[in-house]
Amino acid sequence: MKRIIVSIMVSLAAVVIFAQNQPLNPVAIASMNDLFIQKPFWAIELSGGFGYRIETYWVPIVQNGSLTDATPLIGVDVTAKPYFYSIPRIKTGFSNLYLSAAFYLDVNNNSAIMPTLGTTEPGFFNQTPHEAGKFAEIGMTFVCQKPLPIITNSI
Amino acid sequence: MSEAFTYNNKFYIDFENIHHGANLFFIENNLKLTMNNVSAYVATLSSWDGTLTNIAVNDLIVTNAWLSLKDIFSCISILAGSTDFSYLRINSLFAPSTYRERILEYNRSAFFITPFVTQQPRLGMDFYYGITGYFGFTVIDGMTDIVTLSPTIPVLSTIALQKPFKIPLTIYLFTPLPGNPITVADYFNKNYVTVALSYEITGVGSVDAGWIPGIGYTTPGIQPIFMTWYSPVQYHDNNVFFIDAKLNFASFKELIIVTGAEFIESTFYNKDIIGGTGTANDPFVREVLNSFEINYGLEVSYKADVLVKNLTIGLGFYINYGTGKNFQNMETGTETFDQYNSTNFPAASWILLSSFTEENYIQKNYYGNYPLSIFFKTDYSFSNVSLSLQNLFIKLRGSIDGSSIWWNVVAPGVKRPLGYYDSDTLLVSGTYTEGILSVTASVSYTFYFGLPSITDLGYTDTIAQSIGYYNAEALYWDKTPDIVKYPWNITVTYTVKY
Numbered sequence: 001m002k003r004i005i006v007s008i009m010v011s012l013a014a015v016v017i018f019a020q021n022q023p024l025n026p027v028a029i030a031s032m033n034d035l036f037i038q039k040p041f042w043a044i045e046l047s048g049g050f051g052y053r054i055e056t057y058w059v060p061i062v063q064n065g066s067l068t069d070a071t072p073l074i075g076v077d078v079t080a081k082p083y084f085y086s087i088p089r090i091k092t093g094f095s096n097l098y099l100s101a102a103f104y105l106d107v108n109n110n111s112a113i114m115p116t117l118g119t120t121e122p123g124f125f126n127q128t129p130h131e132a133g134k135f136a137e138i139g140m141t142f143v144c145q146k147p148l149p150i151i152t153n154s155i
Numbered sequence: 156m157s158e159a160f161t162y163n164n165k166f167y168i169d170f171e172n173i174h175h176g177a178n179l180f181f182i183e184n185n186l187k188l189t190m191n192n193v194s195a196y197v198a199t200l201s202s203w204d205g206t207l208t209n210i211a212v213n214d215l216i217v218t219n220a221w222l223s224l225k226d227i228f229s230c231i232s233i234l235a236g237s238t239d240f241s242y243l244r245i246n247s248l249f250a251p252s253t254y255r256e257r258i259l260e261y262n263r264s265a266f267f268i269t270p271f272v273t274q275q276p277r278l279g280m281d282f283y284y285g286i287t288g289y290f291g292f293t294v295i296d297g298m299t300d301i302v303t304l305s306p307t308i309p310v311l312s313t314i315a316l317q318k319p320f321k322i323p324l325t326i327y328l329f330t331p332l333p334g335n336p337i338t339v340a341d342y343f344n345k346n347y348v349t350v351a352l353s354y355e356i357t358g359v360g361s362v363d364a365g366w367i368p369g370i371g372y373t374t375p376g377i378q379p380i381f382m383t384w385y386s387p388v389q390y391h392d393n394n395v396f397f398i399d400a401k402l403n404f405a406s407f408k409e410l411i412i413v414t415g416a417e418f419i420e421s422t423f424y425n426k427d428i429i430g431g432t433g434t435a436n437d438p439f440v441r442e443v444l445n446s447f448e449i450n451y452g453l454e455v456s457y458k459a460d461v462l463v464k465n466l467t468i469g470l471g472f473y474i475n476y477g478t479g480k481n482f483q484n485m486e487t488g489t490e491t492f493d494q495y496n497s498t499n500f501p502a503a504s505w506i507l508l509s510s511f512t513e514e515n516y517i518q519k520n521y522y523g524n525y526p527l528s529i530f531f532k533t534d535y536s537f538s539n540v541s542l543s544l545q546n547l548f549i550k551l552r553g554s555i556d557g558s559s560i561w562w563n564v565v566a567p568g569v570k571r572p573l574g575y576y577d578s579d580t581l582l583v584s585g586t587y588t589e590g591i592l593s594v595t596a597s598v599s600y601t602f603y604f605g606l607p608s609i610t611d612l613g614y615t616d617t618i619a620q621s622i623g624y625y626n627a628e629a630l631y632w633d634k635t636p637d638i639v640k641y642p643w644n645i646t647v648t649y650t651v652k653y
Contacts, residue, residue, distance in 0.1 A: 049648030134170040145159035
């Protein structure tokens with residue numbers, strides 16, 4: 001209940017501040033006019049490599065020292081493997097609406113190249129259990145901003 | 156007046172694995188909205204199960220979400236949510252900026268897991284910045300360690316006094332909302348809060364100081380542990396104080412110095428009972444003792460163009476030290492460290508290496524410390540080539556434990572080792588760029604110091620052959636842990652862009 005009340009209060013504060021700064025006849029933040037603008041672009045990138053490294057992955061361990069003496073924390077275990085990987089990528093579309101695609105090939109599943117899951121940090125496919133070797137990613141991005149985003153050929 | 160709206164959708168297919176059943180794909184969505192001083196972000200991840208004719212959402216998690224309000228009354232900013240904490244303090248010059256990169260670096264070198272110059276030990280960092288306060292880990296379709304929004308909602312208030320009062324002081328108040336009802340005493344006991352001040356000195360740099368309260372308290376009554384009763388019930392102190400400085404003199408811009416110290420004052424129970432019989436009416440009486448830890452770091456980066464053009468030199472120096480815990484108060488009984496070892500690890504079947512001292516045992520086993528670490532880095536570039544040379548020395552990098560994977564051979568005449576090893580990792584990398592092509596190669600080699608020899612372990616060809624090995628050397632290397640057996644790390648990567 002407390003979390004709900006706080007969430008509502010924060011949302012209300014946001015709405016009030018937001019509303020106070022709006023013109024009387026607000027323009028829709030995104031409209032059909034915002035699609036397919038500027039000239040289309042495309043970019044292709046091929047990256048890859050090979051290597052040999054100690055593969056480290058996290059395992060749960062129990063660390064003594066808390067009140068209950070049984071707080072599970074994260075430890076590290078290691079083995080070693082060579083690896084080889086290749087990632088073709090393509091990105092195409094308009095400056096504010098574009099598609100991207102990538103294919104990840106990781107022989108021996110040890111290159112730590114797999115994409116993050118959830119956009120934030122360590123959730124990626126070959127952390128634990130380091131198992132993905134063939135992986136596809138298809139993405140779509142829509143950006144509505146003024147001035148328009150600048151497109152470069154980077155992926 | 157600014158407004159922006161960004162929507163990202165990603166669709167993932169893992170061709171190689173079936174995740175907990177007939178998993179087909181994952182979908183990630185994130186949305187960011189900015190209107191003037193208000194911006195909001197939400198990211199979700201869902202996994203889908205089934206067959207093409209019968210698809211169902213298997214799991215849906217919010218991986219990140221935040222709401223940011225900036226420049227309220229020209230001086231206050233509020234950030235609710237998010238999973239990052241590196242903005243609370245001055246950051247290290249050498250640690251990677253993202254958490255993912257730091258984890259990869261930590262996996263490779265066992266160092267630079269924290270974004271701060273003090274480089275506290277991994278377990279310590281998890282304890283007061285990690286798993287509970289700023290983000291959570293979850294499991295989705297058998298894949299562990301997926302970052303989610305913490306059930307404790309982070310709320311950071313920033314009060315910058317420069318604009319309204321012309322004082323170059325910024326106040327950070329990190330006051331997360333607990334996911335479950337807790338008492339005020341617990342709120343200030345479990346390292347939820349951070350209070351930090353940052354002061355800018357024009358032409359010199361900035362200084363920050365802060366406190367992560369872990370204020371201990373005692374509750375009346377007794378505590379049952381496995382049918383035995385204990386008193387007092389102490390919620391231990393764990394106060395973290397830090398002070399950092401970043402110096403970048405206007406008159407000497409080539410030099411950047413970052414230094415910081417972290418002081419941790421905590422309490423713990425003496426493992427030896429000082430009274431009572433353990434019944435509810437006469438509980439065991441526990442003694443509460445004090446512990447103190449210090450983490451110190453000094454980092455220097457110098458653009459040495461005056462010596463050689465495009466040459467940069469970096470140096471890092473780090474110390475972790477803890478005092479208060481010792482063998483007597485952290486183990487039950489009155490045995491000394493030496494007595495305990497001679498009883499449990501008799502010389503006939505164990506060898507205690509010279510590194511297996513009580514002081515090292517305290518620092519490594521009770522505090523998880525690297526007492527001394529030294530980092531050196533030099534970067535140089537010319538025409539299309541850039542080169543980098545790095546060296547990282549870590550004192551007490553890890554334990555040599557003959558009861559696990561470290562030469563754990565049990566046979567007549569053979570000894571199992573106990574001790575610690577130091578490491579030194581040397582890394583050389585180079586990048587060549589020519590038009591659309593870029594190639595990077597790197598080689599690293601880790602030296603381990605303090606390992607036992609074949610003679611130390613008592614291996615002979617006769618003993619080795621009696622347990623199925625060709626000779627003593629074959630036995631030694633078969634029982635050597637992988638981390639020592641494979642000290643090489645080689646990487647070659649290329650990128651072609653059109």
